[in-house]
Amino acid sequence: MLDKAAAILDVYRPDGGSFRLTELSSRAGLSKTTTFRLVGELVRLGLLDREGEWYRLGGALFELGSLVPRRHDLRETALPFLQDLFESTRQTVHFGIRDDRDVVYLERIHGHDAVPLPSRIGGRLPLTCTAIGKALLAFSGPELADAVLADPLPQLTSYSITDPVRLRTALEQIQVSGLAYEEQEAALGVSCIAAPVFSGAVAVAALSVAVPREQFRPAHLAPAVRTAALGLSRTLRPPAAKG
Amino acid sequence: MLDKAAAILDVYRPDGGSFRLTELSSRAGLSKTTTFRLVGELVRLGLLDREGEWYRLGGALFELGSLVPRRHDLRETALPFLQDLFESTRQTVHFGIRDDRDVVYLERIHGHDAVPLPSRIGGRLPLTCTAIGKALLAFSGPELADAVLADPLPQLTSYSITDPVRLRTALEQIQVSGLAYEEQEAALGVSCIAAPVFSGAVAVAALSVAVPREQFRPAHLAPAVRTAALGLSRTLRPPAAKG
DNA sequence: CGCCAAATTCCGTGTCACGGAACGAACTTT
DNA sequence: AAAGTTCGTTCCGTGACACGGAATTTGGCG
Numbered sequence: 001m002l003d004k005a006a007a008i009l010d011v012y013r014p015d016g017g018s019f020r021l022t023e024l025s026s027r028a029g030l031s032k033t034t035t036f037r038l039v040g041e042l043v044r045l046g047l048l049d050r051e052g053e054w055y056r057l058g059g060a061l062f063e064l065g066s067l068v069p070r071r072h073d074l075r076e077t078a079l080p081f082l083q084d085l086f087e088s089t090r091q092t093v094h095f096g097i098r099d100d101r102d103v104v105y106l107e108r109i110h111g112h113d114a115v116p117l118p119s120r121i122g123g124r125l126p127l128t129c130t131a132i133g134k135a136l137l138a139f140s141g142p143e144l145a146d147a148v149l150a151d152p153l154p155q156l157t158s159y160s161i162t163d164p165v166r167l168r169t170a171l172e173q174i175q176v177s178g179l180a181y182e183e184q185e186a187a188l189g190v191s192c193i194a195a196p197v198f199s200g201a202v203a204v205a206a207l208s209v210a211v212p213r214e215q216f217r218p219a220h221l222a223p224a225v226r227t228a229a230l231g232l233s234r235t236l237r238p239p240a241a242k243g
Numbered sequence: 244m245l246d247k248a249a250a251i252l253d254v255y256r257p258d259g260g261s262f263r264l265t266e267l268s269s270r271a272g273l274s275k276t277t278t279f280r281l282v283g284e285l286v287r288l289g290l291l292d293r294e295g296e297w298y299r300l301g302g303a304l305f306e307l308g309s310l311v312p313r314r315h316d317l318r319e320t321a322l323p324f325l326q327d328l329f330e331s332t333r334q335t336v337h338f339g340i341r342d343d344r345d346v347v348y349l350e351r352i353h354g355h356d357a358v359p360l361p362s363r364i365g366g367r368l369p370l371t372c373t374a375i376g377k378a379l380l381a382f383s384g385p386e387l388a389d390a391v392l393a394d395p396l397p398q399l400t401s402y403s404i405t406d407p408v409r410l411r412t413a414l415e416q417i418q419v420s421g422l423a424y425e426e427q428e429a430a431l432g433v434s435c436i437a438a439p440v441f442s443g444a445v446a447v448a449a450l451s452v453a454v455p456r457e458q459f460r461p462a463h464l465a466p467a468v469r470t471a472a473l474g475l476s477r478t479l480r481p482p483a484a485k486g
Numbered sequence: 487c488g489c490c491a492a493a494t495t496c497c498g499t500g501t502c503a504c505g506g507a508a509c510g511a512a513c514t515t516t
Numbered sequence: 517a518a519a520g521t522t523c524g525t526t527c528c529g530t531g532a533c534a535c536g537g538a539a540t541t542t543g544g545c546g
Binding site: 487488489490491492493494495496497498499500501502503504505506507508509510511512513514515516 | 517518519520521522523524525526527528529530531532533534535536537538539540541542543544545546
Binding site for chain 2: 534
């Protein structure tokens with residue numbers, strides 16, 4: 001029964017649109033009767049919002065979601081550094097962590113002239129197609145990298161790296177330089193540069209700058225990205241003593 | 244059963260800490276057996292994270308929460324204006340909407356030297372104790388204001404307005420000037436100035452700047468706040484045509 | 487009026503959620 | 517070392533209530 005409620009909420013991944021009862025029931029794989037009752041409960045609990053015959057994710061989820069500890073804390077301490085990075089580059093700034101084989105974005109700040117991107121706060125993209133993802137993968141220990149390289153690599157654009165050998169080389173360069181690059185591998189027309197954020201010896205997060213392809217000047221962006229990542233790493237140094 | 248699961252999640256409001264099984268069960272008002280089974284399910288679904296014997300809110304909630312449509316859209320279109328406001332004031336910038344008699348914060352950006360504040364993304368504060376809240380209340384129609392003024396006014400600090408007559412006057416001034424002020428009414432040592440954001444004729448949100456009391460120069464902040472609110476209102480003008 | 491597709495209500499069946507009780511482990515107290 | 521606490525966890529019998537099929541209502545359209 002919890003599973004069925006979760007199945008309904010899962011329908012809203014990954015875009016969080018607006019659905020009617022019948023579509024919800026078919027997508028969740030539940031009978032219309034059950035869906036009807038569950039949706040009623042979920043609305044009562046604030047987990048879904050109802051507007052006429054349309055159902056969307058509800059405000060209670062937003063409030064609960066913003067309380068999730070590790071995410072919220074990381075975002076909070078990272079924010080000032082991300083602001084610095086945004087101010088010095090005037091480009092879209094990302095901040096994300098690893099979950100399984102995906103990047104999960106915790107923050108994304110931009111100005112009026114942001115490039116359209118598939119990234120979104122709370123959204124996921126494959127590790128191997130993003131600069132942040134590669135930065136995290138390069139500093140997450142060899143086991144994960146081996147596992148990821150063993151399976152077929154996901155492909156978001158024609159530029160996405162699908163050759164394990166090429167990716168392995170890229171990861172080694174990242175380990176040396178401490179910077180990860182990505183050129184149109186997640187979205188056409190956009191390139192990124194990222195740096196890992198450490199808490200102690202492990203990379204707990206990474207931050208990046210996304211730039212329109214034709215304006216991409218790595219040498220110009222690298223220092224700002226490095227500075228931000230380093231500053232944040234220093235602030236995170238003492239790995240949370242209290243529970 | 245959904246109710247009981249929701250009761251467990253509700254334990255994490257309003258601070259989203261970390262609880263052990265026994266404490267969860269007592270706070271949620273459920274038997275230990277039931278709590279045990281439910282947290283198992285919730286962990287399996289990703290709605291709760293387990294670390295040893297400690298349970299926290301799970302990553303799935305964060306991801307779902309960031310998909311909640313109206314909140315996400317508003318935040319996304321507001322962000323560039325909030326960035327402008329932050330850059331021109333270098334102070335903590337808030338962005339929030341009204342829900343019932345509370346402000347719900349959708350965004351909060353700050354630099355390295357942020358003043359400590361009770362506000363938090365996804366958090367709630369009473370309308371009457373915050374600049375954003377007063378701005379929203381002043382432009383939400385007389386019914387709501389009447390209802391709020393009829394009941395005892397919540398008090399967060401000794402400066403919070405508890406006299407309905409004084410609040411009524413303040414709201415009228417806000418309606419005239421289009422700016423709302425708050426001086427140490429939500430937290431000691433902090434003052435705010437806010438402006439409502441319109442989509443058509445109704446105030447759908449408001450934004451504010453929070454400043455340490457001794458640095459509070461309303462005349463200096465007002466133009467930037469006005470500009471941001473006006474710019475955002477213009478961008479929101481066409482009230483979302485598609486579903 | 488008749489058709490269709492949607493939401494909603496009804497209802498009998500069977501399941502599984504419930505909490506009391508008992509157990510094992512880790513830790514404190516005497 | 518024994519007795520007592522306080523956890524998390526397992527077991528189990530009972531009864532409530534979740535389930536989906538079928539029937540009914542609503543609403544839109546020709």
